[in-house]
Amino acid sequence: MTWNWEQPDWPHFSYDTQALEPLEREFLLRSGEFLGVFRHVSPDERDQLRIDLISEEALKTSAIEGEYLNRDSVQSSLRQQLGLGNDGKRIPPAERGIAEMMADVYLHFFDPFSDRTLFNWHKMLMTGERRVEVVGRYREHADAMQIVSNRLDEPRVHFEAPPSSRVRSEMDTFITWFNDTSPKGKVSLPALTRAGIAHLYFESIHPFEDGNGRIGRALSEKALAQNLGEPSLISLAWTIERHRKTYYRMLEISSRDNKITDWLVYFAETILEAQRVTLTRVEFSVAKAKFYERFRGQFNERQEKMIARMFREGIDGFKGGLSAENYIAITKTSRATATRDLQDLVAKKALTRIGERRHTRYFLNLADRFEVVQQN
Incomplete structure (x- = not known):
């Protein structure tokens, strides 16, 4: 050669x-x-x-x-x-x-x-x-x-x-x-x-x-x-x-x-x-800052911990989305409390939800994520 x-x-x-x-x-x-x-x-x-x-x-x-x-x-x-x-x-x-x-x-x-x-x-x-x-x-x-x-x-x-x-x-x-x-x-x-x-x-x-x-x-x-x-x-x-x-x-x-x-x-x-x-x-960083500004003071301690963890996962987030089991494991809470917390986050439009029952998954609601790019 x-x-x-x-x-x-x-x-x-x-x-x-x-x-x-x-x-x-x-x-x-x-x-x-x-x-x-x-x-x-x-x-x-x-x-x-x-x-x-x-x-x-x-x-x-x-x-x-x-x-x-x-x-x-x-x-x-x-x-x-x-x-x-x-x-x-x-x-x-x-x-x-x-x-x-x-x-x-x-x-x-x-x-x-x-x-x-x-x-x-x-x-x-x-x-x-x-x-x-x-x-x-x-x-x-x-x-x-x-x-x-x-x-x-x-x-x-x-x-x-x-x-x-x-x-x-x-x-x-x-x-x-x-x-x-x-x-x-x-x-x-x-x-x-x-x-x-x-x-x-x-x-x-x-x-x-x-x-x-x-x-x-x-x-x-x-x-x-x-x-x-x-x-x-x-x-x-x-x-x-x-x-x-x-x-x-x-x-x-x-x-x-x-x-x-x-x-x-x-x-x-x-x-x-x-x-x-x-x-x-x-x-993603811009969207994260806007997300926290929008929801400042609206989450309980467990929700704060979970949201912070989701952001730490980066732009790809939890593979396949956040499950109730993830929430229970990370926040060390009961299934009933996890269900209430997740429903509350969806109602506040902090999370979006897809699927049903054990296939339910949650994602950060960053719908305005690309707004900055479009403005420039």
Whole structure:
């Protein structure tokens, strides 16, 4: 197998700009919509929304690599990093490291890119990691850097990166390219095109022993933020994680050639899907604030607890809707009391109800959820 970095035209990628133009326009349009909706969120809600969005990205970018972290710990660390308070909780190394990297991407997105940036990110990610020999430097081992799967006796090689001896020169060229294609660079590129190339280019070099995927996705976030002039807050890792097999398949296919139109279209469409997810989550936050304003002082303690729990479930809510059994279990009350509470919430139009008897399910009544978007 001949890889992209072994081709004579490496690292000069070719692609159809016309195929990307409508996607680039949609990205800029949706970015404006996001800013319009975000203005309707109160300052306190904005801070919490930032924590929610960034922590979700931290959790999902780790989950893509098979590492599952604690949400509360990641959020506690992010609050510290963003100057939003310190709850004094002990934060495990992995959660602290990914939170530090994500906060750095958010806070310093417009800083020029350098190998120092990468080395700092790598040190953050590898906090407490003892299996990696070289931390905060490019890989140095003589063995081939391969991505393999299947049985040890019959491995399938999905990709092989350039040897370690080439990494330094490859990364010098990559860093120069990244800075030159920024909005104020010598040969600036549109947002989606630049983010897509940056991710594939970086992953093709695979400069570190571990952490390349997480750093590569952070690079795409940095590229998007630089092109927008502010942190994008898009749910990129969240979206990739939901379609992980497609993501890995596209990376594998695209690592064999330097004609990358299919990769860039795929990655652009992934970013647009991530934008839609983020916009929906912001709308949900606005709707939550309006919901509590509308029903302030109208719920008893059990109802307050249940409503708060439903909002914590996020935009997807309880899978299949809230049941009476859910209500009883969460509020620790009797069936008769649960029935009265739920009927009262429906009568007040705080919840909507579908189904009958044991198939009855309840949902938050957020009918005006998209009103803000329609007004802009």
